[in-house]
Amino acid sequence: MSNGSPYDAMFSGIIGRDYDMLQRMSPLSAEMSKIVGQAVKLYAEKAGRPLSVVELGGGTGITTLAILSSSDDIVVTSIDSEPTMQNQARENLKQWVDKGRLFFKLDDAYNALTTLPDNSTDVLATAYTVHNFEHSYRERVIEQIFRVLKPGGQFINGDRYGLDDIFEHTRNVQEEVSGFFDVLIAENKPDLLEQWIIHLINDESENHVMREGVSIKQLEEAGFADIALNHRMRVNALVTAVKPI
Ligand SMILES: C[S@@+](CC[C@H](N)C(=O)[O-])C[C@H]1O[C@@H](n2cnc3c(N)ncnc32)[C@H](O)[C@@H]1O
Secondary structure (H helix, E strand, O other): OOOOOOOOOHHHOHHHHOOOHHHHHOHHHHHHHHHHHHHHHHHHHHHOOOEEEEEEOOOOOHHHHHHHHOOOOEEEEEEEOOHHHHHHHHHHOHHHHHOOOEEEEEOOHHHHHHOOOOOOEEEEEEEOOHHHOOHHHHHHHHHHHHHHEEEEEEEEEEEEOEOOOHHHHHHHHHHHHHHHHHHHHHOOOHHHHHHHHHHHHHHHOOOOOOEHHHHHHHHHHHOOEEEEEEEEEOOEEEEEEEOOO
8 A cells, every 4th residue: 555556545446336245255354244233332431421433444434334333432433445336435424424423534555644743643543544554654554543542542453364384374364365256257247356356366465465463463562451252253353452551
């Protein structure tokens, strides 16, 4: 992400316009948004007070809705750099905007985070966004997330976390590709199939792939504590981490 490659901004094109299809190609990714919502709910129940949540890569609003539904007492700021995606979320989640519970920011994740004050956010929740980032950009985003979280605040990320066992990981990715063909050939969507395969190659490339072990170490180095990886479902997992008090 963010090195100017034409394939990085693919959510602006056919993938963005036909993003709902992903739920059929990859039901586990839709499940992960619910898991992120449950993690926010758990945090909200323990906190027992109104919470501010920042979401990175809100996309069409699947994860945003899960977060908003987790508690009546949270206000979400959802950041995304792609109008094609965010405009769908604006349409889908209008009622939450009208209630003053949802704000949108059309901006690059890193830029948007740098505008937020230190220690200002209770929860940074996100799904399937951070894995799109190139390594050095991801590192800078993680540092910003740590800075903007309040002490005791939590980072919650449901995402592609590559298995440290490369053989097992490759088998999972091969099955994923096979699933893309099953669904998109049956739907007669060869253009979308092509774009998802190109996207997957980007995700799995050496300068993007987000492996479990490296990611946990990166969070430790940024200062996070209570780092946990749960809900492993093939290449998907939920990672949570707390900014120490
Ligand atoms: C795969 S979608 C995830 C959407 C939703 N969270 C879900 O789980 O379905 C990733 C989103 O992250 C956004 N995104 C990717 N890189 C970004 C960046 N550097 N800054 C802001 N948004 C970004 C994309 O535009 C896209 O909408």
